[in-house]
Amino acid sequence: MTSLYQILMMILDVLWFIMIAHIIMSWLINFQVLNLHQPIVAQVWDSLNRLLEPVYSRIRQFLPPVSGLDLAPLVAFIALIAVRIILRNNAALFY
Template identity: 50%
Template sequence: MPLIFTLIWNALLIAQWIVLAQALMSWLINFQVLNIRQPLVYQLWSFLGRILEPVYAPIRRMLPSMSGVDFSPLVVLIGIMVLQQLLPHNQMAFY
Protein backbone atom coordinates (compact mmCIF):
# COMPACT_ATOMS: atom_id res chain seq x y z
CA MET A 1 0.00 0.00 0.00
CA PRO A 2 1.36 3.45 -0.83
CA LEU A 3 2.23 5.77 2.01
CA ILE A 4 -0.18 8.52 0.92
CA PHE A 5 -3.10 6.05 0.92
CA THR A 6 -2.21 4.94 4.44
CA LEU A 7 -1.89 8.53 5.66
CA ILE A 8 -5.27 9.53 4.20
CA TRP A 9 -6.93 6.41 5.62
CA ASN A 10 -5.49 7.03 9.10
CA ALA A 11 -6.44 10.72 8.96
CA LEU A 12 -10.03 9.74 8.17
CA LEU A 13 -10.08 7.30 11.09
CA ILE A 14 -8.73 9.93 13.48
CA ALA A 15 -11.24 12.50 12.21
CA GLN A 16 -14.06 10.01 12.69
CA TRP A 17 -13.06 9.38 16.31
CA ILE A 18 -12.69 13.10 17.03
CA VAL A 19 -16.20 13.84 15.71
CA LEU A 20 -17.64 10.93 17.70
CA ALA A 21 -15.86 12.07 20.87
CA GLN A 22 -17.17 15.61 20.46
CA ALA A 23 -20.73 14.39 19.84
CA LEU A 24 -20.64 12.08 22.85
CA MET A 25 -19.19 14.81 25.00
CA SER A 26 -21.93 17.24 23.93
CA TRP A 27 -24.59 14.72 24.99
CA LEU A 28 -22.88 14.18 28.34
CA ILE A 29 -22.69 17.93 28.91
CA ASN A 30 -26.34 18.47 27.93
CA PHE A 31 -27.50 15.67 30.24
CA GLN A 32 -25.32 17.17 33.02
CA VAL A 33 -23.14 14.11 33.39
CA LEU A 34 -20.12 16.28 32.67
CA ASN A 35 -19.73 19.76 34.11
CA ILE A 36 -18.25 22.35 31.76
CA ARG A 37 -16.96 24.29 34.81
CA GLN A 38 -14.38 21.60 35.52
CA PRO A 39 -11.05 22.72 34.03
CA LEU A 40 -10.20 19.45 32.27
CA VAL A 41 -13.69 19.12 30.76
CA TYR A 42 -13.61 22.74 29.63
CA GLN A 43 -10.16 22.40 28.05
CA LEU A 44 -11.13 19.25 26.17
CA TRP A 45 -14.46 20.74 25.04
CA SER A 46 -12.75 23.94 23.92
CA PHE A 47 -10.02 22.01 22.07
CA LEU A 48 -12.56 19.86 20.21
CA GLY A 49 -14.61 22.94 19.37
CA ARG A 50 -11.59 24.76 17.90
CA ILE A 51 -10.72 21.75 15.76
CA LEU A 52 -14.23 20.97 14.50
CA GLU A 53 -15.87 24.39 14.18
CA PRO A 54 -14.16 25.19 10.83
CA VAL A 55 -15.60 21.93 9.50
CA TYR A 56 -19.07 22.34 11.01
CA ALA A 57 -19.62 26.05 10.15
CA PRO A 58 -20.08 25.67 6.36
CA ILE A 59 -22.35 22.67 6.87
CA ARG A 60 -24.48 24.56 9.40
CA ARG A 61 -24.93 27.39 6.89
CA MET A 62 -26.24 24.95 4.26
CA LEU A 63 -28.55 22.94 6.54
CA PRO A 64 -31.96 24.38 7.44
CA SER A 65 -32.63 25.23 11.08
CA MET A 66 -33.93 22.16 12.92
CA SER A 67 -35.21 23.71 16.16
CA GLY A 68 -31.94 23.50 18.06
CA VAL A 69 -30.75 20.11 16.82
CA ASP A 70 -27.32 20.21 15.16
CA PHE A 71 -26.97 17.68 12.36
CA SER A 72 -23.56 18.88 11.17
CA PRO A 73 -21.62 16.13 13.05
CA LEU A 74 -23.85 13.54 11.38
CA VAL A 75 -23.18 15.07 7.96
CA VAL A 76 -19.43 15.05 8.64
CA LEU A 77 -19.54 11.40 9.75
CA ILE A 78 -21.47 10.42 6.64
CA GLY A 79 -18.92 12.28 4.52
CA ILE A 80 -16.05 10.47 6.23
CA MET A 81 -17.76 7.11 5.71
CA VAL A 82 -18.33 7.87 2.03
CA LEU A 83 -14.64 8.73 1.64
CA GLN A 84 -13.69 5.52 3.45
CA GLN A 85 -15.81 3.57 0.97
CA LEU A 86 -14.40 5.37 -2.08
CA LEU A 87 -10.73 5.18 -1.09
CA PRO A 88 -10.15 1.42 -1.45
CA HIS A 89 -11.97 1.38 -4.80
CA ASN A 90 -9.66 4.09 -6.11
CA GLN A 91 -6.47 2.77 -4.56
CA MET A 92 -4.77 2.41 -7.93
CA ALA A 93 -4.78 6.20 -8.31
CA PHE A 94 -2.15 6.39 -5.55
CA TYR A 95 0.44 4.34 -7.46
Protein backbone atom coordinates (compact mmCIF):
# COMPACT_ATOMS: atom_id res chain seq x y z
CA MET A 1 0.00 0.00 0.00
CA THR A 2 2.94 2.32 0.54
CA SER A 3 3.78 2.08 -3.13
CA LEU A 4 0.22 3.10 -4.05
CA TYR A 5 0.56 6.23 -1.91
CA GLN A 6 3.92 7.04 -3.48
CA ILE A 7 2.57 6.54 -7.01
CA LEU A 8 -0.42 8.79 -6.32
CA MET A 9 1.81 11.49 -4.86
CA MET A 10 4.19 11.24 -7.82
CA ILE A 11 1.31 11.64 -10.29
CA LEU A 12 0.03 14.65 -8.36
CA ASP A 13 3.54 16.15 -8.25
CA VAL A 14 3.92 15.79 -12.03
CA LEU A 15 0.50 17.36 -12.55
CA TRP A 16 1.49 20.17 -10.17
CA PHE A 17 4.61 20.94 -12.23
CA ILE A 18 2.65 20.82 -15.49
CA MET A 19 0.07 23.27 -14.12
CA ILE A 20 2.76 25.61 -12.79
CA ALA A 21 4.51 25.56 -16.18
CA HIS A 22 1.21 26.29 -17.95
CA ILE A 23 0.32 29.17 -15.62
CA ILE A 24 3.76 30.79 -15.87
CA MET A 25 3.89 30.30 -19.62
CA SER A 26 0.46 31.91 -20.03
CA TRP A 27 1.68 34.96 -18.11
CA LEU A 28 4.82 35.17 -20.22
CA ILE A 29 2.78 34.94 -23.42
CA ASN A 30 0.27 37.56 -22.24
CA PHE A 31 3.06 39.97 -21.28
CA GLN A 32 4.72 39.30 -24.66
CA VAL A 33 7.90 37.88 -23.18
CA LEU A 34 7.33 34.68 -25.16
CA ASN A 35 6.18 34.67 -28.75
CA LEU A 36 3.92 31.91 -30.09
CA HIS A 37 5.51 32.33 -33.54
CA GLN A 38 8.61 30.56 -32.24
CA PRO A 39 8.22 26.84 -33.04
CA ILE A 40 9.43 25.48 -29.70
CA VAL A 41 7.27 27.86 -27.68
CA ALA A 42 4.23 27.05 -29.83
CA GLN A 43 4.82 23.30 -29.50
CA VAL A 44 5.21 23.43 -25.71
CA TRP A 45 2.15 25.69 -25.37
CA ASP A 46 0.05 23.40 -27.57
CA SER A 47 1.15 20.33 -25.60
CA LEU A 48 0.32 21.92 -22.26
CA ASN A 49 -3.06 23.07 -23.57
CA ARG A 50 -3.88 19.58 -24.85
CA LEU A 51 -3.04 18.10 -21.45
CA LEU A 52 -4.92 20.60 -19.31
CA GLU A 53 -7.81 21.79 -21.48
CA PRO A 54 -10.07 18.77 -20.71
CA VAL A 55 -9.78 19.58 -17.00
CA TYR A 56 -10.24 23.32 -17.48
CA SER A 57 -13.24 22.93 -19.79
CA ARG A 58 -15.12 20.89 -17.18
CA ILE A 59 -14.40 23.50 -14.52
CA ARG A 60 -15.49 26.35 -16.85
CA GLN A 61 -18.93 24.74 -17.14
CA PHE A 62 -19.56 25.45 -13.44
CA LEU A 63 -17.84 28.84 -13.09
CA PRO A 64 -19.75 32.02 -13.82
CA PRO A 65 -18.20 34.14 -16.57
CA VAL A 66 -15.82 36.78 -15.28
CA SER A 67 -14.90 39.61 -17.62
CA GLY A 68 -11.50 38.84 -19.11
CA LEU A 69 -10.37 36.39 -16.43
CA ASP A 70 -10.13 32.64 -16.70
CA LEU A 71 -10.45 31.26 -13.20
CA ALA A 72 -10.41 27.60 -14.25
CA PRO A 73 -6.62 27.18 -13.78
CA LEU A 74 -6.86 28.69 -10.29
CA VAL A 75 -9.72 26.39 -9.29
CA ALA A 76 -7.91 23.34 -10.70
CA PHE A 77 -4.70 24.31 -8.92
CA ILE A 78 -6.48 24.76 -5.58
CA ALA A 79 -8.25 21.42 -6.06
CA LEU A 80 -4.92 19.73 -6.78
CA ILE A 81 -3.38 21.20 -3.62
CA ALA A 82 -6.43 20.07 -1.63
CA VAL A 83 -6.10 16.50 -2.91
CA ARG A 84 -2.40 16.47 -2.01
CA ILE A 85 -3.20 17.70 1.53
CA ILE A 86 -5.92 15.09 1.94
CA LEU A 87 -3.58 12.33 0.83
CA ARG A 88 -0.80 13.51 3.14
CA ASN A 89 -3.13 13.74 6.13
CA ASN A 90 -4.43 10.25 5.46
CA ALA A 91 -1.08 8.66 4.61
CA ALA A 92 -1.37 6.37 7.63
CA LEU A 93 -4.15 4.51 5.82
CA PHE A 94 -1.64 3.45 3.17
CA TYR A 95 0.84 1.91 5.64
